[in-house]
Amino acid sequence: MHIAICDDNPQDLQQLGTLVRQYDHAMQIATFSSAQALYDSPGPYDAVILDIEMEAPNGFDIALRMARQENHPIIVFATNSAAYAVRGYGLALRYLLKPLTFDAVAEALDAVKEALRRSRLTVSIDGVTHVLQVQQIRYAEVSGHRVTLHLDSEVLSFRATMRDMAAILPERWFCAPHQSYLVNLLHIRSIAKEAVLLDDGTSIPLSRRKQAEFLQAFHAFMGVGKW
Numbered sequence: 001m002h003i004a005i006c007d008d009n010p011q012d013l014q015q016l017g018t019l020v021r022q023y024d025h026a027m028q029i030a031t032f033s034s035a036q037a038l039y040d041s042p043g044p045y046d047a048v049i050l051d052i053e054m055e056a057p058n059g060f061d062i063a064l065r066m067a068r069q070e071n072h073p074i075i076v077f078a079t080n081s082a083a084y085a086v087r088g089y090g091l092a093l094r095y096l097l098k099p100l101t102f103d104a105v106a107e108a109l110d111a112v113k114e115a116l117r118r119s120r121l122t123v124s125i126d127g128v129t130h131v132l133q134v135q136q137i138r139y140a141e142v143s144g145h146r147v148t149l150h151l152d153s154e155v156l157s158f159r160a161t162m163r164d165m166a167a168i169l170p171e172r173w174f175c176a177p178h179q180s181y182l183v184n185l186l187h188i189r190s191i192a193k194e195a196v197l198l199d200d201g202t203s204i205p206l207s208r209r210k211q212a213e214f215l216q217a218f219h220a221f222m223g224v225g226k227w
Contacts, residue, residue, distance in 0.1 A: 001024070001027050001028070001046045001047065001112070001113070001116070002027075002028040002030075002043075002044070002045050002046050003020060003027055003028065003029055003030075003045060003046060003047045003048070003049065003112075004029075004030045004031070004032060004038055004041070004043070004045040004047075004048045004049070004050075004073070005017055005020065005029060005030070005031050005032070005048075005049050005050070006031070006032040006033070006034070006035055006037075006038040006048065006049070006050035006051065006054075006059065006062075007033070007050065007051040007054075007078065008033050008034060008051065008054045008055065009051070010033070012051065012078070012098065012100075013031055013033060015100060016049060016078065016100065016105070017029055017031055019100060019101075019102050019105040019106075020049070020105065020109070022102060023102070023105060023106050023109050024109070030045070034054065034055070035050060035054050035057050035058060035059050035061065035062035036057055036062070038050065038062060039057075039062045039065060039066065043073070044073070045073040046073060046074065046112070046116055047073050047074040047075075047076060047109075047112045047116075048063070048066065048073045048074070048075055048076065049076045049077075049078055049096070049108075050062070050063065050075070050076075050077065050078065051077075051078050051079065052077050052078070052079045053079065053080060053081075059077060059078075060077075060091075063075045063077070063091055063092065064091060064222075067091055067135075067186055068186060072135060074093050074112050074115050074116065074119075075091055075092045075093060076092060076093055076094045076095070076096060076108050076112065077092045077094075077095050077096065078095075078096040078097075078098060078100065079095060079096070079097060079098065080097075080098045091221060091222075093108075093111055093112060093115055093172075094107075094108040094111050094112075096108055118134075118170070119133065119134055119135075120132065120133060120134065121133075121134055121137075121168060121169075123149070123156060123158055124158070125156060125157070125158045130156060132149070132151065132156075134169065134170060134173070135173075135184070135186060136151045136152045136153075137149055137150070137151055137169070137184055138150045138151065138152070138183075138184055138187045138198055138200065138202065139181055139182060139183045139184060139187070139198065139202070139204060140165045140169070140174075140181065140182040141180060141181055142160075142161065142162045142165065142180050142181070142182075143180065145159055145160070145161060146158065146159055146160070147159075147160040147161070147162075147164070147165055150202070162176075162179070162180070162182070165182055166182065169182060172221070173185055173186060173221075175213070175214050175217040175218065176210060176214070177196050177204055177205065177206040177207065177210050177211075177214045178204065178205045178206065178207045178210060179207065179210070181204050181205070183196055183198070183204055185217065185218055185221045185222075187199050187200070188218065191206065191214075191215065191218065192206070193206070193211075194206055196214075
């Protein structure tokens, strides 16, 4: 596993590196003292552990940018204050509260390994198995007992139900604005009263019954407190 660690406090950066190596000596580690330097690095990384409270762009800003990249890394935030843990809970897989402990870091890295295992989805269509990156799925559309997955570059249709898709797609990324749709929160451009606009221009209906729940999930994912 290739992991990046980013913290503008030299002592915290060194401690994080020590704890990660203690967890797995074979792990590849890159360290950065600014969020911008991390973002500008070529990577790719399987996971990133970064401090939230850094000079602009801070850790949250850079994590949001990275989440929109193809094959983006899994995010783990480190913070001095539990108050920051309410920001972007859907964006980060885990939060580490400083001062750091080995047990906390090990638990977070165990979760990263499991998330990496589940970051790909396999579907069988007409005898052909398709392996998909979950972040490539813009939205799922359900009609009867068929699901259509709208990806970055293709559309796939197969037999399944909304319950099937809700069970296998990561809850922290996907939410239902309507009984017939599951939308990837990473791909939302804007939300109006009756529709969700995706970054490719697609408009998805937003039902009145789902509106409050969907907005709450989106705001939490983006780390904002109100509409």
